[in-house]
Amino acid sequence: MCATCGCDAEGKVTMHEPGHQHEHDHGHQHDHSHDHHRKVVDVEKDVLHQNDLLAERNRGYFDAKNILALNLVSSPGSGKTALLERTLTDLKGQLQFCVIEGDQQTTNDADRIHATGTKVVQINTGKGCHLDAHMVLHAVQGIKPAENSVLFIENVGNLVCPAMFDLGEKERVVIISVTEGDDKPLKYPDMFYSSTLCIINKTDLLPYVPFDMEKVKINAKKVNHKLEIIELSCTNGEGLDRWYDWLKSKVLVPETV
Ligand SMILES: Nc1nc2c(ncn2[C@@H]2O[C@H](COP(=O)(O)OP(=O)(O)O)[C@@H](O)[C@H]2O)c(=O)[nH]1
Numbered sequence: 001m002c003a004t005c006g007c008d009a010e011g012k013v014t015m016h017e018p019g020h021q022h023e024h025d026h027g028h029q030h031d032h033s034h035d036h037h038r039k040v041v042d043v044e045k046d047v048l049h050q051n052d053l054l055a056e057r058n059r060g061y062f063d064a065k066n067i068l069a070l071n072l073v074s075s076p077g078s079g080k081t082a083l084l085e086r087t088l089t090d091l092k093g094q095l096q097f098c099v100i101e102g103d104q105q106t107t108n109d110a111d112r113i114h115a116t117g118t119k120v121v122q123i124n125t126g127k128g129c130h131l132d133a134h135m136v137l138h139a140v141q142g143i144k145p146a147e148n149s150v151l152f153i154e155n156v157g158n159l160v161c162p163a164m165f166d167l168g169e170k171e172r173v174v175i176i177s178v179t180e181g182d183d184k185p186l187k188y189p190d191m192f193y194s195s196t197l198c199i200i201n202k203t204d205l206l207p208y209v210p211f212d213m214e215k216v217k218i219n220a221k222k223v224n225h226k227l228e229i230i231e232l233s234c235t236n237g238e239g240l241d242r243w244y245d246w247l248k249s250k251v252l253v254p255e256t257v
């Protein structure tokens with residue numbers, strides 16, 4: 001068990017690219033002693049410290065290659081993969097993309113992304129409830145994102161543990177859907193505090209659910225007053241243009257000499 005969040009993040013990481021599959025050890029140096037509270041705290045600090053070092057290494061690589069790495073986080077089913085499917089299809093030819101998919105099991109999401117014609121690699125975390133910088137390092141070595149491209153990292157569906165693990169991303173994007181309730185920013189403040197953009201998805205369902213859009217925005221700003229918020233629907237497409245504008249504003253065009 002991982003001392004940091006209680007998940008079994010030491011299990012094998014299965015990397016899947018459609019048409020290519022291999023397994024390797026994740027290789028965390030976790031101390032799994034739970035006998036002594038102090039020791040657990042020390043191990044937790046160590047795990048996060050190790051993660052932060054690798055995250056900085058990833059960030060340096062992304063910066064050097066001008067890769068915009070975005071970490072997409074949400075509960076299961078908020079629409080991370082749906083948002084990627086729409087984005088990759090609508091912006092095809094305008095920006096260059098590749099995707100790292102994180103899930104405990106299956107290659108379902110990687111298959112959905114592959115169907116859009118985008119380069120994708122799946123990381124299966126087994127019992128692990130989050131991606132970490134080490135997994136992303138390996139996935140990046142496998143997928144080799146192009147210079148000046150956008151790298152989407154779809155994290156494991158979970159609003160708690162992924163907040164603790166920097167992957168080396170430039171921006172963290174938290175997605176909630178209107179079916180989840182407007183109190184989520186208050187219940188999971190770390191995730192909303194550490195994100196720069198909050199997407200509120202499934203606005204097409206607003207007529208059917210008791211979701212107060214103003215309230216969720218107030219709650220989100222209470223936790224993080226700098227948080228940008230975009231309402232959209234992946235199903236009917238409303239609001240997607242604002243997300244695309246945000247995305248394009250983050251892409252740094254290389255200087256020409
Ligand atoms: N009504 C509605 N359903 C959506 C929307 N976006 C995604 N979904 C549905 O929500 C479910 C979960 O979406 P998925 O992309 O797999 O979520 P993920 O687990 O966050 O990747 C799927 O059945 C999607 O079709 C939306 O904007 N409106």
Ligand SMILES: [Mg+2]
Nearest residue numbers: 080081109154
């Ligand atoms: Mg998904």
